[in-house]
Structure formats: C-alpha cells, structure tokens
Amino acid sequence: MSTGHQLRLYNSLGRRLEDFTPSAGVAGLYSCGPTVYSYPHLGNMRPYVFADTLRRALRWKGTAVRHVTNITDVGHAVADSDTGEDKLEVAAARERRSVEEISARYTEAFFADLAALNILPADEYPRATAYVKQMIEFAASLEEKGFTYLLPSGLYFDTSRSPGYGALAMMDVAGQREAARVDYVQGRRNKTDFALWRTEEPGVRRVMRWDSPWGWGAPGWHLECSVMSMGLLGEHFDIHTGGVDHRELHHVNEIAQSEAYLGDGRPWVRFWLHNEFLLMNAEKIAKSAGGGPRLADLTQAGYHPMAYRLFLLGGHYRSQLDFTTQAVDAAQATLRRLLTRIEPLRPLPEALTLRAARALLAAGDVGAGYGAGAGYGAHADKAAAGYVEQLDAAICADLATPKILATLQESLRDPEIGGDGLRVVAAAADALLGLRLSGLDPREADRRRSVRDLAPAQVAVIERLIAGRSRAREERDWPRADQIRAELESLGIQVTDTPAGTAWELR
Ligand SMILES: [Zn+2]
Numbered sequence: 156m157s158t159g160h161q162l163r164l165y166n167s168l169g170r171r172l173e174d175f176t177p178s179a180g181v182a183g184l185y186s187c188g189p190t191v192y193s194y195p196h197l198g199n200m201r202p203y204v205f206a207d208t209l210r211r212a213l214r215w216k217g218t219a220v221r222h223v224t225n226i227t228d229v230g231h232a233v234a235d236s237d238t239g240e241d242k243l244e245v246a247a248a249r250e251r252r253s254v255e256e257i258s259a260r261y262t263e264a265f266f267a268d269l270a271a272l273n274i275l276p277a278d279e280y281p282r283a284t285a286y287v288k289q290m291i292e293f294a295a296s297l298e299e300k301g302f303t304y305l306l307p308s309g310l311y312f313d314t315s316r317s318p319g320y321g322a323l324a325m326m327d328v329a330g331q332r333e334a335a336r337v338d339y340v341q342g343r344r345n346k347t348d349f350a351l352w353r354t355e356e357p358g359v360r361r362v363m364r365w366d367s368p369w370g371w372g373a374p375g376w377h378l379e380c381s382v383m384s385m386g387l388l389g390e391h392f393d394i395h396t397g398g399v400d401h402r403e404l405h406h407v408n409e410i411a412q413s414e415a416y417l418g419d420g421r422p423w424v425r426f427w428l429h430n431e432f433l434l435m436n437a438e439k440i441a442k443s444a445g446g447g448p449r450l451a452d453l454t455q456a457g458y459h460p461m462a463y464r465l466f467l468l469g470g471h472y473r474s475q476l477d478f479t480t481q482a483v484d485a486a487q488a489t490l491r492r493l494l495t496r497i498e499p500l501r502p503l504p505e506a507l508t509l510r511a512a513r514a515l516l517a518a519g520d521v522g523a524g525y526g527a528g529a530g531y532g533a534h535a536d537k538a539a540a541g542y543v544e545q546l547d548a549a550i551c552a553d554l555a556t557p558k559i560l561a562t563l564q565e566s567l568r569d570p571e572i573g574g575d576g577l578r579v580v581a582a583a584a585d586a587l588l589g590l591r592l593s594g595l596d597p598r599e600a601d602r603r604r605s606v607r608d609l610a611p612a613q614v615a616v617i618e619r620l621i622a623g624r625s626r627a628r629e630e631r632d633w634p635r636a637d638q639i640r641a642e643l644e645s646l647g648i649q650v651t652d653t654p655a656g657t658a659w660e661l662r
Contacts, residue, residue, distance in 0.1 A: 158216070177213075183394070184213075184223070184392070185395045185424075187405065187406075188224040189265050191262045194261065204272060211589060215587055222279075228254075229284050279387050286386065287365050293378065293416060307342075312348055321407050321411075323410055352367055354370040361373055377408040401429065406427060429473075430472040433467075433478055450463060465490050466486035500581060546559055546583050620642060
C-alpha cells in the first residue's frame with residue numbers, strides 16, 4: 156500500500172514548496188513560544204493552532220515527532236530591542252508582583268488556552284530562566300570563535316561575520332536594518348548586530364540577573380531558542396515554526412548565531428514555517444484590559460473554543476485572517492452543524508493515521524453496531540476511500556485545512572456513503588483538524604442560544620424591553636419600537652415578530 160501523497164510544506168527559507176521527509180526516525184520540531192508577561196490574546200494563539208496542525212499532519216503520515224515549545228520568562232525586552240527593559244520586569248512592577256509570580260500566572264493562562272483549543276501537548280516546554288548557564292556557554296563559544304565584540308552594554312554578535320546573514324528574511328541590508336528596529340546602541344558596528352548578553356548598566360540592578368564573563372546581566376532574547384532547541388532536539392533538526400513577525404528578525408538572528416556556533420557549513424534547520432497574522436476587527440467582543448480579546452472573552456460570550464479553532468482552520472495558515480463577530484458566528488454555526496450531523500455516528504476511532512483509516516475501510520469493519528444492514532456495501536466503501544484520499548491530498552498540500560473542512564462537509568452530504576465509511580472519514584478529518592468532533596456535545600458547544608445561562612435579572616430586563624416594544628407597536632409609535640429593537644440588538648438579542656407574538660433569542 157502506498158504512503159499516499161507526498162507531504163509538501165512551504166519553506167520560508169527560499170520561499171517555496173518543498174517535499175518534506177524527516178531526516179531521522181523522529182522529526183524534531185521547535186515552536187517559538189510565548190513571552191509570559193500578560194494574557195495571550197486570540198491572535199497570539201494562532202501560531203500554536205498552526206503548529207498543532209503540522210503535528211497532526213505528521214502523525215497522519217505516520218511520522219513520529221518530538222516537539223519543543225519554549226516559554227520566554229527572561230530576556231525579551233520591550234519593543235524587541237536590545238536595550239529596553241525586560242517585559243517580565245515591567246509587568247511585575249505594574250502588577251506589584253514578583254517576576255516569578257508573573258511568569259507562573261501567565262504560563263498557566265497560556266497552558267489553559269492550549270488545552271481549551273485542543274492543542275496536543277509538546278514533549279517539552281523549557282523555560283529560558285532554566286537555561287541561562289547553557290546560554291552563557293553558548294555565547295562564550297561564539298566569543299572564542301571570534302563572532303562577537305564587547306561593549307559596556309553587553310556582548311554583541313557581529314552580523315558582518317555571518318555569511319548569508321538574513322537569507323531567511325530575503326531582504327537587503329537596508330531592509331534588515333529596518334527590521335532591526337530603531338534601536339540606537341552606542342558603539343554597535345552594524346545596525347543588525349544584536350546582544351547575546353545584556354550587561355547591567357552601572358548603578359542599575361536588574362531584577363533578574365546572572366553573573367557572566369561579561370558582568371552581571373541577562374541573556375539577549377534570541378539566544379534562548381538556539382540553546383534550548385539544540386539542547387532538546389540535537390544540533391540540527393527538521394522544522395522550526397513561528398509567527399511571520401519572527402521571520403525578519405528573531406529567526407534571522409537565531410540562524411546567524413546557531414550556524415556560527417555549529418560552524419559545519421550545513422543549514423542549521425531544514426524547514427522554517429511561518430503563520431500569518433490574525434487581524435482584529437471584532438468590535439462586538441469586549442476587549443480585555445490592556446490587550447486584544449482573549450479566548451476567555453469569547454467563551455464568556457457563549458462561543459466554544461472549538462468555534463475559534465474552526466474559524467482559524469477555515470483559512471490557510473499562510474493567509475491573513477480578519478477576526479470579526481460575523482466570522483466567528485459563522486464558525487460557531489458550522490461547528491454546531493458538524494457536531495449535530497456526526498453525533499449519531501459515534502463512537503469514532505481516535506487519532507487516525509492514513510494507514511489506519513485505509514485499513515479500517517479495507518476490513519469493512521469499522522466498529523460494533525454500525526453499518527450492518529444499513530445498505531452499507533462495497534460501493535459505499537469506495538466513496539469513503541475516495542474522501543480519505545482527498546483528505547490526504549489536502550493535508551499534504553501545505554496543510555490545506557479549508558479543503559479538509561470542505562471535504563468533510565461534502566462527505567456528510569453524500570448519499571452514496573454509508574454509516575461505517577462516514578465514521579472513518581469524519582474521524583480522519585478530525586484527526587487532522589482537532590475539532591473534538593468525536594466527543595463534543597452539540598448543545599454544549601453553542602451556549603449563545605442558551606437562555607438558561609442568563610441571570611433572572613437579565614431576563615427580566617429583556618422581557619421589560621420586549622413588553623415596552625410591543626406597547627409601542629400597539630400605539631404605532633414606530634420610532635420608539637425601532638429604538639427598543641436597537642437597544643435589544645446591542646444586548647445581543649434577536650427579536651422576531653410572529654403572528655403568535657414577539658419571540659426573542661440570544662444571537
Ligand atoms: Zn524563538
């Protein structure tokens with residue numbers, strides 16, 4: 156039996172689609188993780204849903220993966236600069252907590268969002284503060300090899316010594332300078348040079364500080380990812396992921412220092428994958444203090460986290476997505492329809508691979524209690540097999556999740572396919588999409604329509620407005636009736652007038 160379609164991924168290094176095969180039995184995958192100084196907003200979570208899709212694609216193809224996602228709890232300066240204050244120290248001062256409390260609090264919030272979004276846990280979540288000793292050794296090795304120079308403000312990487320610097324960004328030096336932000340550092344030789352170690356200014360004592368050959372201070376931001384990825388995945392590994400905002404600076408610098416450190420003339424990492432931004436235009440979703448809307452804001456508004464995941468997967472990871480209330484409403488409605496349709500097919504086989512899906516269909520025995528006597532036969536098998544191959548083609552085409560969703564929906568409408576075949580197709584699609592189609596209750600999944608979630612006082616307010624509107628209508632006071640309708644709509648209430656009276660529901 157063939158292994159199906161060849162997995163092809165868009166490599167930012169060279170900006171082209173390439174065939175992906177793991178270089179060893181286990182594919183090494185590193186994803187740049189969060190800086191834990193505030194709650195993640197919805198856009199912050201897109202890179203992890205994307206990396207999760209990649210993991211599911213590899214699992215589907217039968218490739219074992221070792222996945223590392225880092226937690227940045229030191230070194231990330233405000234404005235991504237070399238000279239600014241540390242983001243965690245700023246947050247600690249603002250919230251009057253210790254940096255440890257800040258880190259613990261927001262790491263926990265990040266993990267909660269990962270779990271809510273049904274993201275497969277990484278094998279390791281290393282924290283930067285646990286690797287400072289290794290970072291110092293790494294920087295000392297670069298110094299020994301002559302890639303650095305020392306300034307009063309710290310130890311700098313000399314990018315002019317790095318052949319091919321910035322190849323990932325595909326920008327000229329002027330563009331690189333732009334990407335390096337306007338960040339004046341006295342004595343810096345090239346504008347693209349970056350700090351490996353940030354030495355304390357005289358008279359200023361950092362909250363997080365370590366002793367080093369270059370004085371007391373803290374590591375530069377880029378260092379941790381090189382050190383922790385090599386420490387946990389080996390010197391060279393297969394795939395590095397992150398948001399597209401990392402492509403022009405953070406990842407360029409990771410590559411420069413890592414290849415200088417290794418010095419073996421080989422590319423450090425073979426594949427660099429970047430997800431596009433999420434644009435925020437969700438005027439109806441309350442903004443959390445100091446940031447964009449969070450997953451918690453969505454769930455409080457009655458949306459299920461899987462609706463947000465479905466919204467993301469409805470676009471390709473390399474496309475910008477505009478987050479609007481209408482778009483997430485549509486995703487919620489699609490989720491509900493999918494769950495309602497799939498619920499009678501349960502239980503579904505879990506974590507299907509292409510090989511397992513084909514084997515189930517070939518055996519014609521998908522599970523107890525289904526299919527027998529339901530007009531299920533070789534013809535239906537063939538239809539299901541066709542859909543499984545379509546799913547394989549879609550995931551192999553640079554993780555085309557919109558196509559996977561479309562294929563799933565098509566199979567659910569197809570009169571030619573039998574219950575057993577459909578179970579395999581639905582399970583295969585969900586192994587790739589991770590929408591919890593195998594277990595989520597359709598009624599639980601959409602709480603927006605559930606009036607029982609409203610407090611009695613809220614219901615009383617709504618009923619009073621509805622009564623006022625009915626009175627205005629009886630008195631033919633249309634402007635007043637329209638005004639009340641607008642007020643109800645602003646509360647998220649949909650009003651429908653029927654011959655039997657006025658009905659309302661939560662939108
Ligand atoms: Zn990183």
